[in-house]
Amino acid sequence: MPRFGALEAGGTKMVCAVGDEQGHILERISLPTRTPENTMPEMLAFFQDKDLAAIGIGCFGPVDLDPSSPTYGSILSTPKLSWRNFPIVQRFEDALGIPVGIDTDVNAAALGEAVWGCTRDVRNSVYITVGTGVGLGVIIGGKPHHGMIHPEAGHIFMDRRPDDPLEQGVCPYHGNCLEGLASGPAIERRWGRKAQDLTDCNAVWELEAYYIGQAICDYIMMISPEKIVLGGGVMHQQQMLPLVRKEVHRQLHGYLQGKGLDDLDHYIVPISLGDNQGVMGAVKLAMDAYDRQAGK
Amino acid sequence: MPRFGALEAGGTKMVCAVGDEQGHILERISLPTRTPENTMPEMLAFFQDKDLAAIGIGCFGPVDLDPSSPTYGSILSTPKLSWRNFPIVQRFEDALGIPVGIDTDVNAAALGEAVWGCTRDVRNSVYITVGTGVGLGVIIGGKPHHGMIHPEAGHIFMDRRPDDPLEQGVCPYHGNCLEGLASGPAIERRWGRKAQDLTDCNAVWELEAYYIGQAICDYIMMISPEKIVLGGGVMHQQQMLPLVRKEVHRQLHGYLQGKGLDDLDHYIVPISLGDNQGVMGAVKLAMDAYDRQAGK
Numbered sequence: 164m165p166r167f168g169a170l171e172a173g174g175t176k177m178v179c180a181v182g183d184e185q186g187h188i189l190e191r192i193s194l195p196t197r198t199p200e201n202t203m204p205e206m207l208a209f210f211q212d213k214d215l216a217a218i219g220i221g222c223f224g225p226v227d228l229d230p231s232s233p234t235y236g237s238i239l240s241t242p243k244l245s246w247r248n249f250p251i252v253q254r255f256e257d258a259l260g261i262p263v264g265i266d267t268d269v270n271a272a273a274l275g276e277a278v279w280g281c282t283r284d285v286r287n288s289v290y291i292t293v294g295t296g297v298g299l300g301v302i303i304g305g306k307p308h309h310g311m312i313h314p315e316a317g318h319i320f321m322d323r324r325p326d327d328p329l330e331q332g333v334c335p336y337h338g339n340c341l342e343g344l345a346s347g348p349a350i351e352r353r354w355g356r357k358a359q360d361l362t363d364c365n366a367v368w369e370l371e372a373y374y375i376g377q378a379i380c381d382y383i384m385m386i387s388p389e390k391i392v393l394g395g396g397v398m399h400q401q402q403m404l405p406l407v408r409k410e411v412h413r414q415l416h417g418y419l420q421g422k423g424l425d426d427l428d429h430y431i432v433p434i435s436l437g438d439n440q441g442v443m444g445a446v447k448l449a450m451d452a453y454d455r456q457a458g459k
Numbered sequence: 460m461p462r463f464g465a466l467e468a469g470g471t472k473m474v475c476a477v478g479d480e481q482g483h484i485l486e487r488i489s490l491p492t493r494t495p496e497n498t499m500p501e502m503l504a505f506f507q508d509k510d511l512a513a514i515g516i517g518c519f520g521p522v523d524l525d526p527s528s529p530t531y532g533s534i535l536s537t538p539k540l541s542w543r544n545f546p547i548v549q550r551f552e553d554a555l556g557i558p559v560g561i562d563t564d565v566n567a568a569a570l571g572e573a574v575w576g577c578t579r580d581v582r583n584s585v586y587i588t589v590g591t592g593v594g595l596g597v598i599i600g601g602k603p604h605h606g607m608i609h610p611e612a613g614h615i616f617m618d619r620r621p622d623d624p625l626e627q628g629v630c631p632y633h634g635n636c637l638e639g640l641a642s643g644p645a646i647e648r649r650w651g652r653k654a655q656d657l658t659d660c661n662a663v664w665e666l667e668a669y670y671i672g673q674a675i676c677d678y679i680m681m682i683s684p685e686k687i688v689l690g691g692g693v694m695h696q697q698q699m700l701p702l703v704r705k706e707v708h709r710q711l712h713g714y715l716q717g718k719g720l721d722d723l724d725h726y727i728v729p730i731s732l733g734d735n736q737g738v739m740g741a742v743k744l745a746m747d748a749y750d751r752q753a754g755k
Contacts, residue, residue: 225715240716287606299681303599303606310583310599310683311718318714319677320618322635336714339618381615385595385681387606418614418632419521420536422607 168210168218169445179209182446186279198245217262219448221271221441264452270307273300275444281435285389292395297342317342329353345374376410394434464506464514465741475505478742482575494541513558515744517567517737560748566603569596571740577731581685588691593638613638625649641670672706690730
């Protein structure tokens, strides 16, 4: 059975894995993200001599995903300057001589859940991660959605709650966007302590659920997903999921009926693959790259 | 050459037309929308004896578009009570004995532009109409997007401009959503006069462009369309399109680069089919229903 390489490329760590076509993860290591000069050789050392059929990458972004573009497979305007304009797909292809697939980190995680996890029963889903940043992976008709670039839906604008003690969101681009008001750094700026030190403060999580719930309403209005998956560090707070469902119900205000919305407990769900949805999605990206190469 | 029926079903008028498979509109009438008991016989009188291969309907909504649902093809929770739960597809099928296709009015208009109009060069586009209500049609991979229900993206939440004289938006469900703050009724409530009597008031259109521009930023972040079409009564104001482009540029704040965003004049465009994108899209819905029936 062919084996596939999987890379979950993040701003702080690189998770390298090997999986099979059932999505089983056979091997997995985590490396700190330093510069390409330091980190590429370490990653290649892991993937080399593993007899891989292809590699898939779920990458921090933005990423150029347009196959007709001269910079296809490059990381674009990331704040991690040493990785800006880095042609990550090309470098892996050159070094390993096998097909390389790529998508955003959040699309890869959404794909992992859609193929092997909690959204495998639907064709249209979104995966939201709330942590240091806020990201959205979008699956439409069973495939990761791209469009002009790819969704960057952590940056949709928010209706600020009037009593929010944070006067201006922390996003340097948009101020009061979702990431600006609901990311980990926004929580820390607002309350003066890190999220994990605020577990017992109900006001913190009620306000957080207000923004995440509002964003989910927007995603429902715009994309109409059949299921919504919530992950990321902030969602490790046990009280969050019920609070978010309550806010979605309250803010939708009965405007849309039927189907998933009658049963939010099964419509808005937690991640189902532990910490593996990203690398499992990358395995699927590798499988698709392999099939494309084989002309399937 | 086969001929197709097309119905643009709106809350105030029903546009009935006949078209061919090039999208040419051969005949077209407009009827006032009264009750189904009054209006259905008038529409059937138009479509009967025209030797049509199929009919397509672009319908005010929400509409049940799930083929597996027992109420597929029915109008759902519309404020027009006599049409609520009306099985419009079934009634046309029963009366005319030909295949009937249906989608939302905005998806039909988006489809008309995508097949024969200004978005025919791209696979992913959105069509926004701003008038009595605000609606969004979404084309992904060349097809109208549905998901769980269908987009209702006139109701995404807005970051209210602090100096907006309207304290609370007019949407009875969501208050400060796009429709609540930027629809024709919102303009009238805010300024005490109808939009068409405010043409010379710059402040009116700058604030209007602030909200429409913000919504377009959200659509870009979420759906990443390759082109955006703006229509509806409010967009008849000649000053609007340049103001909207300026606001999109300002509010995106350089976060996304490349492609369409470098050239907003060709990225955010006016409707291109006059008043016919809705019925032309309905012709395409009829063609697709005909092909499905024929097993193509």
